[in-house]
Amino acid sequence: MNKIFLSKSKYCSCVQCEKILWLNKYKPETAEKENNDAVLEKGKQVGNVAKRLFGDYEDVPYNMDIDVRIKKTHELLKNKANIITEASFAYHNNFCSVDILKNNPDGLEIYEVKSSTEIKDIYLDDVSYQYFVLSSLGLNVKKVSIVYINNEYIREKELDIVQLFNIEDVTGIAREKQDEIKANIDTINNFMEIHDINNEPVKDIGLHCFDPYSCDYWQYCTKDLPKPNVFDISVMQKRTKFKKYYEGKISFEDLINENINQKYLEQIDFELNKREPKIEKEEIKKLLCSLKYPLYFIDYESCQYAIPELEGTKPYQQIPFQYSLHIIQKKGAPLEHKEFLAEVDDENLIRTFAESMIEDMPCDGSVIVYNKGFEATRNKEIGEMYPDLKAEMEKINGNIVDLMVPFRSRNYYTKEMKGSYSIKYVLPALYPDDPELDYVNLPLVHNGGEASEAFLSLKYKSPEEQEEIRAGLLKYCRLDTLAMVKIWENLKEVTNEE
Template sequence: MNRIFLSKSSYCKYVQCEKILWLNKYKKDSTITENNESVFETGREVGELAKGLFGDYVDVPVNEKITVRIEKTEEFLKNKPNVITEASFIYDKNFCSVDILKNDSDGVEIYEVKSSTKIEDIYLDDASYQYFVLSNLGLNVKKVAIVYINNEYIRNKELDINQLFNIEDITSIVLEKQDEIRDNINIINNYMDEHGKNNEPIKDIGKYCFYPYSCAFWQYCTKDLPTPNVFDISGMQKRSKFKKYYEGKISFEDLEHEKINQKYLEQIDFELNNREPKINKKAINALLSSLRYPLYFIDYESCQYAIPELEGTKPYQQIPFQYSLHIIEEEGAPIEHKEFLAEADDENIIRNFAESMIKDMPEDGSVIVYNKTFESTRNKEIGEMYLDLKYEMDRFNNNIVDLMIPFRNRDYYTKEMKGSYSIKYVLPALYPNDSELDYKSLSLIHKGDEASNAFLTLKDKSLEEQKVIRKALLEYCKLDTLAMVKIWEKFIEVTK
C-alpha cells in the first residue's frame, strides 16, 4: 500500500466525508465555492493576534517549503523554553503545523487557534491529529488546548487579548481519540489506494454534505437528481429533506401528495401546475393603509469583526456601516435618494451611521424595511450603546413597516418565487426581465454577504480598488431600496 501525504486539513475532510479526499484529488474542477476572502482574512488575523498570548515567540514561515519549515522547527525546538508558532512536523507522511507550541524544558503544549466562539467537534479531531503526529515523533505532549473567541468580551479603548480569547484544555479528550486517529489514517490510505482516478467511490449524500462545513462538491454529487427536487423546497429543514430523500420521495411529483407543511405543498403545486399568482388584496390593502407619509424606504448593510475594532463592541457584533434611503415626502411627490457609507478607518462608524440616519429621516413617517427583525435589532442596539440617541432609534422602530410580511404569509405568491420570500426571489418574480432591477447585472456586489465581505477587506485595498468597491457597495444598497419602492408600487397596482 502506498501511503499518501496527509495534512491535518485533509484528515478533517475525511472525518466529514471520505469521498471529499478523492474528489479533491481527481475532480477539483467540480468545486463550487463562495468567495471567502474575508473569512480567510478573519482566520489569519485571529491566528496572528493569538500568537502573542504567551509573550515573545519565534515564527516558522508558512510560505516556505515543508522541508524548510520542518528544519526550522527542529532548530527552534533546541532553544527551549520558548514559544514557537506554526511549528511544523511530519510523521510517516502525516503532516501538521501547530498554531502555538509552548516548548518547555519538560515537554510541549499544543494550542489550536480558532476564530469561532465555541468548540466544534471537528476542532477536537484537528487537535487530536496534531497530538498523534507529535507524540509519535517522541515529543512529550503535556497539554492540548483550543483557543477561541470570547463573544462576551466588550472592548475598551485598548484591546485585551487575554480577555478576547478563551483557552480550554482538551487533553483528556485528545488522549481518548488516539486509537481512532491511528485507525482512520490506515483507512484513508487504504481508501485512496483502492480508488484510483478511474474508480470513483460510491457514496450517497447525507447531512455530512453540510456539517461541519458546506461541501464544495454538493452540485457534483447531486447532478443526477431530478430538477426541481426535495432539496429545492424553501424553508424545509435539511433533516426533513434528507428523510424524504431516503424514503425515495425526491422529485416534486413524488412529494405532491405527502403530508408536509402546506407552504411546501403550495410551492410544489404552483411549480407542477403552473398556477396563476395568488394575491390576497385585503391583506395587502391593510398594509398599504397603515403607511404614513413621508415614506422612508431604508435598507442597512452590516459587517462583523471577529476582533472588535470599535470601542464598546463585542466580537462578531453586527456593525451597520451603510444604508440606502428612498424618500417619498407626500403622495405624488418625486422620489428622493440619500445614502451613507462609512469610511473603512472610521472609529465611530455606528454613531456616524445613526446620526446621518436621524438627519435624513427627521419626520414621523413610515420607516419601510424588508425583514424588520434586522433593522429594528440594529436600532435597539444603537439606542443601548448611545443613550442620547435612544429616543430617535425608538422612534424609527415605532414607525417600522415590514414589506416582507405579505410574501412571508403567502398573501402574495407566484411560482417564480420558488417558495422563498427573499427579496432576491420576489423582485424578479414581480418584475421579470427588468434590467434596472436585476441584481445579476450589478458590477461587483450582488448580495448581502458580498457587501459585508467587501467592506471588511476595504482597508487592505489600494485607493483605486477602494474607489471601485465603494461605488459597487452604493449601487448594490441603492438597488435594495429601489426594489422596495417597486414592491410598494406593485402592491398599489394589484389592489386597484
C-alpha cells in the same frame, strides 16, 4: 501500500466524508467553491493576534517548503525556544502545523487557534490529529488546548487579547481519541488505495454534506437527481429533506401528496401545475393601509469584525456602516434618495451612521424595511450603546413596517419565487425583464456578503481602488431600497390601491 500525504485539513475533511479527498485528487474541476476569502482572512487575522498571547515567539513561516519548516521547527526545539508558532511536524506522511506550541522543560503544549466563538466537534478532531503526530514522534505532549473568540468581550480603547480569547483544555479528549485517529488514518489510506481514477467510490449524500462545512461537491454528487427535487424546497429543514430522500420521495411528483407543511406543498403545486399568481388582496391592503407618509424605504449594510476594532463593540457584532434611503414625502410626490457610507477609519462610525439616519428621517412617517428583525435589532443596539440616541432609535423602531410580510405569509406568491420570500427572489419574480432591477448587472457588489467584504477591504486599498469600491457599495445598497419602492408599487397595482 503507498500511504497518501495527509495534512490536518485533509484529515478533517475525511472525517466529514472520505470521498472529498478522492474528488479533490481526481475531479477537482467539479467543485463549486464559494468565495470564502473573507472567512480565511478573518482566520488569518485572529491567528496573527493570538500568536502574541504568551509573549515573544519564534515563527515558522507558513510559505516555506514543508521540509524546511519541519527542519526549522526541529532547530527551534533543539535551541529551547519557548513559544513557536506554526511549528511543523510529519510522521509517516501525516503532517501538521501547530498554531502555537509552548515548549516547556517538562513537555509541550499545543494551542489550536480558531476564529469561532465556540468549540465544534471538528476542532477536537483537528487537535487530536496534531496530538497523534507529535506523540508518535516521541514528543511529550502534556497539554492540548483550543483557543477561540470570547464573544462577551467588549473592547475598550486598547485591545486586550487576554480577554479577547477563551482557552479550553481538551487534553483528555485528545488522548481518548487516539485509537480513533489511528483507525481513521488506516481507513483513509485504504480508501484511496482501493479507489483510483478509474474506480470512483460510491458514497450516498447525507447530512454530512453540510456538517461541519458545506461540501464543494454537492452539485456533482446530486447531478443525477430529478429537477426540481426535495432539496429545492425552500425553508424545509435539511433533516426533513434527507428523511424524504431516504424514503425515495425525491422529485416534486413524489412529494405532491406527502404529509408535509402546506407551504412546501404549495411550492410543489405551483411548480408542477404552473399556477397563476396567488394574490390575497385584502391581506395585502392591510399592510398598505398601515403606511403613513412620509414613506422612508431604508436598508442597512453591516460588517463584522472578529477582532473588534471599535471601542464599545464585541467580536462579530453587526456593525452598520451604510444605508440607502428612498423617500416619498406625500402621495404623488417625486421619489427622493439619500445615502450614507461610513469612512473606514471613522472610530465612531456607528454613531455617525445613526446621527446621519436621524437627520435624514426627521418626520414621523413609516420606516419601510424588508425583514425588520435586522434593522430593528441594529437600532436597539445603537440605543444601548448611546443612551442619548435611544429615544430616536425607539421612535424609528416604532414606525417600522416590514414589506416582507405578505410574501412570508404567502398572501402574495408566484411560481418564480420558488418558495422563498427573500427579496432576491421576490423582485425578479415581480419584475422579470427589468435590467435596472437585476443585481447581476451591478458592477462590483451583488449581495450583502460581498458588501461586507468590500467595506472591510477598503483599508488595504489604494485611494483609486477605494473610490471604485465605494461607488460599487452605493450602487448595490441603492438598488435594495429601489427594489422595495418597486415592490410597494406592485402591491398597490395588484390590489388597485392608489
